[in-house]
Amino acid sequence: MPLPEYIKKDYKRTRTMKGSWYLTSYKYKFNLSRIKEYLKGLKNGILLGLKCRSCNTVSFPPRLICGRCLVKPDQWVRLPETASIATGSANYDEEDKKREHPFPVIAVRQDGADTALIHNISDDVDFNSIYIGMPLKVVWAKERNGLYLDIDHYEPIEDPAIELNKKEGSVD
Amino acid sequence: MANVQPAVISAGFCEHASKRSDVNMAELVNEAVEDCLNKAGSVEWKDIDYVINGNMPAFEGANMPELWMTDHMAAKNKPLLRVTTGGTTGGSVFVSGYYAVASGLYDMVLAVAFEQQSCGNTTVGLASVALGELSIYPSLGYEATRLRRNMGAGAAIGVASYQAMNYMRRSKATEEDLARVVVQNRRNAAKNWWTHLKMPTITIEDVLDTPYISYPLRFGMVCPASDGACAVLFTTEEKAKQIADVPVYINGVGSYANEPAIIGVDCGGAGQTDPCEQLGAVKSAELAYSQAGISFPNKEIDYAEVYSPFPNQELQWVERVGLFEPNSAPEAYLNGVTALNGEMPVNCSGGVNSTNAIGASAMERPAESALQIMGKAGNQVPKTVHTALGHGWGGAINLISHVVMADEPQRKFK
Ligand SMILES: [Zn+2]
Numbered sequence: 253m254p255l256p257e258y259i260k261k262d263y264k265r266t267r268t269m270k271g272s273w274y275l276t277s278y279k280y281k282f283n284l285s286r287i288k289e290y291l292k293g294l295k296n297g298i299l300l301g302l303k304c305r306s307c308n309t310v311s312f313p314p315r316l317i318c319g320r321c322l323v324k325p326d327q328w329v330r331l332p333e334t335a336s337i338a339t340g341s342a343n344y345d346e347e348d349k350k351r352e353h354p355f356p357v358i359a360v361r362q363d364g365a366d367t368a369l370i371h372n373i374s375d376d377v378d379f380n381s382i383y384i385g386m387p388l389k390v391v392w393a394k395e396r397n398g399l400y401l402d403i404d405h406y407e408p409i410e411d412p413a414i415e416l417n418k419k420e421g422s423v424d
Numbered sequence: 425m426a427n428v429q430p431a432v433i434s435a436g437f438c439e440h441a442s443k444r445s446d447v448n449m450a451e452l453v454n455e456a457v458e459d460c461l462n463k464a465g466s467v468e469w470k471d472i473d474y475v476i477n478g479n480m481p482a483f484e485g486a487n488m489p490e491l492w493m494t495d496h497m498a499a500k501n502k503p504l505l506r507v508t509t510g511g512t513t514g515g516s517v518f519v520s521g522y523y524a525v526a527s528g529l530y531d532m533v534l535a536v537a538f539e540q541q542s543c544g545n546t547t548v549g550l551a552s553v554a555l556g557e558l559s560i561y562p563s564l565g566y567e568a569t570r571l572r573r574n575m576g577a578g579a580a581i582g583v584a585s586y587q588a589m590n591y592m593r594r595s596k597a598t599e600e601d602l603a604r605v606v607v608q609n610r611r612n613a614a615k616n617w618w619t620h621l622k623m624p625t626i627t628i629e630d631v632l633d634t635p636y637i638s639y640p641l642r643f644g645m646v647c648p649a650s651d652g653a654c655a656v657l658f659t660t661e662e663k664a665k666q667i668a669d670v671p672v673y674i675n676g677v678g679s680y681a682n683e684p685a686i687i688g689v690d691c692g693g694a695g696q697t698d699p700c701e702q703l704g705a706v707k708s709a710e711l712a713y714s715q716a717g718i719s720f721p722n723k724e725i726d727y728a729e730v731y732s733p734f735p736n737q738e739l740q741w742v743e744r745v746g747l748f749e750p751n752s753a754p755e756a757y758l759n760g761v762t763a764l765n766g767e768m769p770v771n772c773s774g775g776v777n778s779t780n781a782i783g784a785s786a787m788e789r790p791a792e793s794a795l796q797i798m799g800k801a802g803n804q805v806p807k808t809v810h811t812a813l814g815h816g817w818g819g820a821i822n823l824i825s826h827v828v829m830a831d832e833p834q835r836k837f838k
Contacts, residue, residue: 372574
């Protein structure tokens with residue numbers, strides 16, 4: 253059912269001229285010095301976080317400057333393959349409507365890191381079963397090329413907290 | 425600190441609609457400026473000595489629109505400044521008006537914020553904001569479909585749905601709680617003359633019947649794209665007392681930004697892992713309250729306008745700016761505390777949820793709050809409003825502006 257009509261007022265139409273603006277004609281510059289190291293790690297199946305020596309914040313993927321201390325982090329730390337969901341949403345655009353479930357998009361916080369990145373969860377996971385703090389594990393791409401999607405997606409793993417809750421529940 | 429006490433003496437609007445096909449940008453702005461000056465008593469065009477103007481950066485494909493509309497806002501032969509900070513543009517324009525008077529350099533300042541979304545292409549506009557950051561991804565192995573899906577969810581609605589996810593988890597708010605906020609806003613909008621989505625009969629069921637647009641937000645919960653403009657007149661305490669029946673004094677101004685939620689800079693991860701934490705809002709509110717001498721905002725503020733295109737944000741902001749205890753806002757909305765005749769009325773103008781002319785929205789918040797103090801608002805609350813706040817959100821996702829106004833000047837100027 254649609255929303256009730258809102259109270260509309262018609263305005264006289266006056267002349268309109270068309271114009272366009274090509275965003276793709278712009279050029280953008282990136283500093284890849286930190287990303288390269290990170291991608292090399294991915295190619296070898298290693299997850300590298302970048303640690304700020306001043307405040308111990310670990311960024312994953314790496315950040316060029318630590319916003320807290322205004323220093324350039326330079327200490328690489330190896331991170332485990334486990335992660336958790338920081339937040340999420342589901343995409344309902346035209347193409348995705350053909351799917352049985354909406355397309356879930358999640359922000360992942362790698363264990364040992366203090367930042368989040370947007371990624372995907374296994375295709376067979378129903379979006380409604382996703383929750384914040386849900387533990388995940390990295391699923392590597394079949395072929396690793398030293399690119400962003402060498403981590404193909406994340407898959408859910410057993411949540412010890414749920415088991416713990418169940419046990420505590422039985423005591424009560 | 426300022427040694428001049430700035431005051432608001434008038435605020436004007438034009439009619440907002442999805443397509444103001446009868447006017448162009450300059451004429452749209454002119455309507456708001458005329459409304460503002462008509463309400464300003466003896467003030468005339470020639471009395472204005474400084475003009476500030478702002479809208480989203482080129483969302484209508486026109487850079488430097490302030491030069492185009494110079495004549496339409498009485499800026500000829502006067503110093504003119506353009507301010508644009510994304511969604512917070514209106515808030516920043518308002519804050520700039522405050523600074524101009526507080527500096528002691530100008531006595532009568534006109535601030536104008538506008539947006540004519542029907543002339544522009546908001547998708548292209550938002551893309552121009554994000555493209556610089558995202559354009560690197562394809563060369564790092566991100567295919568187009570996946571990039572569109574993942575980062576498409578990172579546009580304004582996506583950021584709001586992330587905030588909604590985390591807010592609902594924290595507060596146990598339900599979709600019905602979100603729909604209740606929408607109903608309150610749209611019904612309030614029906615009573616205010618300049619708003620866009622006037623829906624006097626909307627119900628919670630109507631909202632929940634619409635499809636999801638980005639989980640957990642439904643189509644019926646999302647703000648419209650509007651054409652509109654807002655103008656505010658600032659002056660000094662002395663002049664305000666001569667001109668206005670009820671001068672509204674600006675007693676506190678805070679503007680903080682925290683890290684963008686979720687979208688990292690230069691492919692880096694975002695430092696903010698909980699999108700509903702909103703440290704920027706907490707900080708700017710603290711700063712503004714300390715300037716205004718407010719220790720208990722939940723007791724001392726009589727009226728609030730917060731920037732909430734999406735209903736979960738309204739619940740989130742009223743908590744972050746200290747009007748309600750954390751996670752208690754849904755209950756307050758249920759009990760009618762925030763209604764027109766409630767103890768803490770919020771967004772009685774209809775809010776951004778009913779009218780969103782992006783560049784103007786964040787200025788319409790303090791402008792409406794000022795009108796509530798003057799007793800001249802379109803949907804005036806029955807109680808007397810002494811102290812009110814206006815809040816803005818936007819920019820690269822998390823730039824906040826926070827303004828506290830009152831019918832009494834700041835304590836140290838008494
Ligand atoms: Zn640091």
